[in-house]
Every structure is written in C-alpha cells, then in structure tokens.
Amino acid sequence: METQNLRILFVVDAIKGRNGVGTYYQDLVGLLSERIERAELVAPSLDDPHFCQGGSLPMPGDTTQRLFFPHMRALTRLMEEMQPHVVVVPGPGLFSLGGYWLARKMGVPVCVTFQTDYTHLVQLYWGPLLARLVCGLLDRLNLAMFHGASSVVTISETMMEQARAIGVARPHLVGTPVASEFIRCPAEPPRDGVRSVLFVGRLAAEKHIGAFLELAARRPDLTFTVLGDGPLRGEVQASAERLDNLFFAGWRSRDEVMTFLDNHDVLMLPSSVEAFGTVALEAMARARWVITSHACGINQWPGLARGLLPLGEGETLDQGLRRLEQLEPAWRTGLARRGRQLAVAVNDETLASWEDVLGQTALRAPERPAPSATLGLLRRLGARAS
Template sequence: MRIAIFTDTFFPQVNGVAKSLKRYSDYLLQKGHDVEVFAPELEGSNPYPYVHQFMSIPFFIYPECRTALALPNTILERVQAFSPDFIHVATPLTMGVLGSHAAKKLHIPIISSYHTHFDQYLDYYKLSWISPILWRYLKWFYSSSERIFVPSQETLAHLQTKGFTNLSIWTRGVDCSLFQPSNQTVNIREKYNIKSPIILLYVGRLAPEKDLFTLQKMIEHFSEKWKESVHWLIVGDGPSFGEISSLSNENKNITMTGYLSGNELASCYAASDLFVFPSQTETFGNVVLEALASGTPAIVSNRGGVSGIVEHNKTGKICEAGVYQDFIKETEQLINHKVSRLIMGKNAREYALKQTWEGIFDELISECKRTIKQKIVTLKKNA
C-alpha cells in the first residue's frame, strides 16, 4: 500500500509518539509499502528521504511538539503526487489538520491515531477552562476518520465517555533485545558514582503533567530507615528540569542524567531495582514497558494507560494516583522484600517478551485494510 503519515513529532525527537511512528514507518518500508511522512521541521535533524519537513514553531503547552507553518496547497500537491491509499493522521494539531484537508479534497480515506490526553495536560497548566472548547474541536476533527486507533483500553474508555465512535486499540511493543536485564553495557553505578544498594529510576519528560509533584514528595518523605539506602536516578529533560535540579542539590542521593538513549538508557533500566512513574496522564506509557522488558518492576498510578501495562503484585505495584504516601508505602515494601522484587522482575520480562512490534504492526495494518475495504464497499452501495 501507499500510506501518508501526518504527525507533529517524529524521530529523532525523544517521546513515545515519535519513537512509535518511526518504528511504524520502518516496519511499513520493510514490508514493501510506500511511505511518506509529513512533519514539522526539527532543527539539527537529518530528515529521511521519505520525510517531508515544514517550517515550524513550538506548541505553547508542549514546546517539544512543533506547530507546522505550511501552505495547504503545498501539502495538497505533494499528497496528490504520492496518491496514498489512505492518510494516517497522528495528531489533531496543524499537521493533522493539513493532512485531513488534503484527504477530504482528494477523497482519500482517513485513519487516525490518538496519542495524547491534551485535556488532562490543561489541568497542570491552569488552563482547564479551555477543556470544553478542546473537546468540541476534537470531536469535529476526528469525525472524518474511518477508524481512530488508541493505545490502551483506558484511553478507549475515556474517549467513549466523550461520545467518540469507530475506536480500536493499537497497543505498543518494546525492543526486548535492547531492553533486557543483562544489558548493562554501561556501568551505571561507576558512571554516576552510586554507592547506595538500591537504585530507584524515573525515565520521562520532566514536566508538570508527569505528576512530578508526587515524585518530589516521595523523595522528600521517604522514611529515614530507607532514605540512606536508596539512590534516585532521574533520566529525562523538560521545563521542570531546574526545579528537580534544586531538589537534587539538597539531596546527595539524586542523580539527573538528562536525555539518554540506546545502551546507556537500557543500562539504567537494567541497573535499577525499581521503576517509579507517578504520571496520571499517559495514554500508554512506553517507558513502563521498557522497564518491564529490563526485568525492573514498575510502580505506577492507577490512572492512565500505565495501569493496563502493570499487573499489581505480579509485575509491579499500582498506587492511588497523586497519593505520594501510597507510592512510598508500596516502594518501601518492595525494597524490603528482595525475593518479591526478583519474582516480579522475572514476570515483567516474560510479559514484555510477548509485546512484539512485528505482531502489533501486523494487526494494525490488517485492520487498516479491513477498514478501507469496508469504506469502498459502502461507497459503491451508495453510488
């Protein structure tokens, strides 16, 4: 098939959506499909031959996500020349609007994927009053889609309560050859001079919507019994980096690495005893699956897509969202029970091994084909 993908974020940007879409594109090309990606220009990136980049500015809530400034006719001409079987719209922002406009003009079916709970982000930026307007816009935007793919059952249920239909789940996979318990290519303890026996890891964007307040409270209120035994390894960057840095200046048991990737990131997962991720706004939570693949039990919130990845008391712990005392209790309990940690780590790895990208993409493309075929049959009947 010929598939055009419209997105506001793409590799080498460091986020779950960008990484997933890059893997999706790689898969399609390997399977012999023709792919063209339409994305905002990213300074310093080396675009692939199949990626069309357009001048862009930072999105005001999420600066890492770019808002493209492109002429609709330019997009229209490029899409018409490519003549895709369907257009995959992976964003409701400007690139998505441009892709949908081209699809409607050229009578090309639209398949959408929903990746981000922007409505929940608004709460963290004191913009909740925009939420009703946002939902009206999202319902209008996605109404043209033949199918809307979401990454988790939680996200599907969330959209159903808002009146969305034509929903399907497109879950995520993990590279178990990179993220594995034995991958300690980089000696993390030596590199960051970690002496404490227990390493607690956080990986993700450092921003308010990740509920860093709960993470900070955990660090501050950890019991004296365990405070000296743990070292917090915080991997990532973002607008809250400075705030967390000030906390690390007051606590010698915190290391902040900034963004990491490849073997260095995989080594952090493998070297850690527990993965702590309090975010309540995830539609999926790729980093949680990476932790499980590394044999590292995850301690997560009971809100968002992460609660569908972790099985309580089997591959980790699910805590009351925003209640740092609950996170501390469950974390300390596992610190105190090494055997439980090891069993959970083994279970986590076994679960992750079943989450293969190949199988997930096979099912995604099969459903896209079924959806497009059904659309064609309907059009013929109505002709």
C-alpha cells in the same frame, strides 16, 4: 487487502523521540516497515528536520517544546509520490490537520488516533476560563476529524471511554509497540535487589515529578536518576544540587535511555495523567521492575498488568518501593522476567492489531469532504511555512 502490500503515511505533530507520542510513532513506523510495502513518518525533528517541516513557535504553557507548522506544498508532493492506501493522524495538531485535509482531498482513507488526554493537560497549564474555551475547541476538532475518518484508534480503555463519550461509535483498541532494540538485545533482571531508581519523561506537572524528588530525599540509601526535559527542569536541577543521591541527566537519545534502564533496577512512572506510559513498557522489555501510578493506562492491559507493580489508591511511591523491597528475591526476579516476556508478547499483538486496522481502513472510502474552514486555515499555514 493484503497487508504486505500496504503503503501507510503517518503525519504526526509530536517531535520524534521527544515524548510518548513522538516515540510511539517512531517505533511503530520502524516496526511496520519490516512487515508492509512502505511506512513513512512525517514528523518534526530537532536534529534532522523533515522536508515537510516548516517554521515553529514555542508551545503555549511549555516553552521547552515547539509547535511546528507543516510545509503543505512539500507534504502534497510526498502524498502524490507515495500514493498511500491510508493516512494516519493523531489529531488535532497542525501537522495532523494538514495530513487529514490532504488525504480527504485526494480520497485517501484516514485513520485518526486518540491517545492524549487533552482536557486534563489543558487544565493543568491554563486557567479555568481559557481551559474551558480550549477544551471546547479541541473537542470540536476531535469530533470533526472522527466523523470524517474511516477508522478511529486508541491505546487504553480510559481513552476508549472518552472517545465513545464524545461520539465515536466504534473505536479500535490497539497496544503500544516497543522499539526493536529493546527486545532484541538480551536482558537479565537486577541481581542484588533494589539499589537505583530511574525516572524518564517530560519534566512537567502531569508527570508528578515532585513525588519522585521527595522520594529521593527520603531514601538517601538509594541512587535516583532523572532523564528528561520540560518546564520543571529548574526544580529538578535544584534538587540534584541539594541531594547527593539524586542525578539529573537531561534529555537523552533512545539508545542512551536503554543504557540507563539497564544500569538501574527500578523505573518509576508517577504520572497523574498518562494515557499509556511507553517508557514503562520499555523498562519491562529490559527486565526492570516498574512501579506505576494508578493513572497510567498501561495498568489496564491484562497482558501487561502481571509484570508491573501499580500503586494502590492512596499508596505513595515510598510505600510502593518498600513493597517491592519486601518481596522474596526469587519472586522479584520472576516478576522482572515475566515483565520482559509480556512486553514481547504485547508488542507482537500490537503490530498484528495495527495491520488488521490498517488493512480494513484501506478498503473504506471517506464519507464526506473536508470542511472548508479547515481548507482555509491550512492554506494560510502552508503559505507561511513555504
């Protein structure tokens, strides 16, 4: 099928712009809208609620986030009006399950994405017994959605291995897009070496924010800034009050994130769990130096690795930063410029990969009906949200 004629509906649980997954689909839909007939995003929003967005509850383990219920009648009306060729869902959230079930009911091919390491996240926030039960449920939901999908997509080699391990025969590997403004606006490398360091992300255990705060205390000669929100907000605020060189800016919009990147020299992503690391790619697009932990999926992309400074096994943030500072100035400048070039190239490859997968998926029919248990659950949720 000609990709320019595609109509694609994305049904996503992640709040728009509030985390990596929410940012991913916000950017992807914006970019695809310029290349296909119609790309529509259904996702919760705190500032501008979507008409398919129902009520919400605090997220278990992180009250700074909300778990939204889909408005099933509104979502049904949208699908009937749009008649999408493919429905894309990152499972297994409530919005995703709603989009998955409706697509199967209407005979629309489904593309399920696998880009969050739920097992590690659950183990970080819940006790061993509850984590084991929840992980088992998530694995079953994931596998059921994979088996009913016409295609499965993921964003890193690590997630590819996990998908195969739970029974996905042929997952597709695609990249991560960059919002057009990060690429179209001119960007130049820092001119005066390393003076300022930035962290952008959820203030949560998996982001290893404590290591960044410790580094700020060890390097009073540099300026450190934290952007984001999450359950560790209080810890960050306390450190900012104690340290003269550490500033906490809270959660910021995408436009503001780009401004903060441009006003800092280095971005650090010290995560212990990170399927990809979108902000690292955004920093590369802005010609910034990027230091990543070995857990970040972005390190696995050969097309991007040459523009990063990944930490070695056992290497600390302090050691990685000093390694950057010891490089010849010309080499540092070349690294930043190369990072921007690589980010632009991978963005183009990502869009081409998505178009290819979606074009193939549109030609495939669903293989089995949606499970009756899923139908009952979604009917109850839809009734509550209506």
